[in-house]
Amino acid sequence: MTPIIAVSNLSKTYASGFQALKRINLEIRRGEIFALLGPNGAGKTTLISIVCGIVNPSEGEVLVDGRDIAAHYRAVRSMIGLVPQELTTDAFESVWATTSFSRGLFGRPPNPAHIQKVLRDLSLWEKKDNRVMTLSGGMKRRLLIAKALSHEPQILFLDEPTAGVDVELRKDMWNIVRALRDSGVTIILTTHYIEEAEEMADRVGVIAKGELLLVEGKEALMRKLGRKQLTLQLRERLAEVPASLAKYKLELGAEGNTLVYTYDTQAERTGITALLDEMGGAGIGFVDLHTDQSSLEDIFVDLVRKTR
């Protein structure tokens, strides 16, 4: 199956001379949730803006559903909904009017039933006659989503959808996004909240300084780069780690009653059995143990640090 979006050798140099994207190659699969993860200024918004036709690329090609975004802008753009990062709304319009406007702008005939459904799904129905400027920040964010969904797009870009949205609503939004994916919509989201990518995404792309560092299925990424930590609850306090165990690079907890061993899940041998054996030999007993897997956040911080 052809990818729904195919980006090849895409570069962007702004008029200021700043190169925001460096030869990006990326394929988005039909029906997936793809998270674009990166620090401030990485180029996430630039990449999205090019696909949506807001920013001109300097080099490279973008195909949406197999068609060039410039040559077939009409067909391509009517497939796409965009929720921008900034809360830019028509302050003086009503919620209903601005949502209906979006639908018309994207070439769809009026369909009040659909607008109603979208506004209800996003808990904005009660506000439909209110002016946009009277909405709270979180409501405005949802309104932008409603506008993007007004024309029934097959691809939805969410540029930091949950910035400024409280925890409760964030959960709601994740549910909305999942429901959309289940209805066949392909979703590309950018986020600073790693938990969001971890919670939501099928695949994750990590971008920093205009370079796409890696694209990986979320599980594979966790497995590949994931470190695990084994924490041992000691029977007796230790003053220091015995020299005989130095090669394991153990960390002694502040209280002196825990030992933490970090190992690579990808390594041939984790070294756990050997460690436990040697600890027994050294007369260090433990009462409990547990393991933690590093989160995407750790992986991400790690990766970005390496590119610096």
Add this chain to the structure above:
Amino acid sequence: MNLHAVRAIYHFEMARAWRTLMQSIVSPVLSTSLYFIVFGAAIGTRITEIEGVSYGAFIVPGLVMLSLLTQSISNASFGIYFPRFTGTIYELLSAPVSPLEIVLGYVGAAATKSVILGLIILATAGLFVPLRIEHPVWMIVFLVLTAFAFSLFGFIIGIWADGFEKLQVIPLLLITPLTFLGGTFYSVNMLPPFWQAVSMFNPVVYLVSGFRWSFYELADVNVGLSVAATFGFLGLCLAAVWWIFRTGYRLKT
């Protein structure tokens, strides 16, 4: 052709006019009435008539033109500048619309508003002086074409401007002086020969003259020249807009 989009933009812009009814309709009507009181009543007692037309009636076409030019420009420039300023332009840029559709929506709405305004001013003027329109069809043609041309011009200014001051600068520094010196309140023939010659370089003279001709068959320049000037300006603005969209000038980075 994405007609739904044209309609959406057009309605959006017209709705804006209703919301700001005071600015859009009431204030130009008020200022026109003031012109009538000041120019018509005060100066009209000194200059009783020009070429057989009472002074009050003589200035009506010029007054309509004055409002038509300034309102077309301010309406259209604001209409496209505001989304650029607030950032909502993202939606327009990401929508499946062609430049032609964008222009039809924005400029069409601005021109519609100006034409309605021009007709309201005419009606207002009718309360002060007896009006006579010799060539109603030509009157409408001049009204509509001028409204379109200057709405296009305003649209260009709205794209060029990068601050609210710049939005004002061209209407204030260029259009207002050209209109006042363009035979709005007098006949160019009343000027000394030197200034008559200078006036021929003022494009507004041709617009006002043609428009006045459709009322009273009085013209400072040949009507054909007026028609040509109107179409010329329209063509110039169309070319500029075409270039703007082709290059993405100030719309896309």
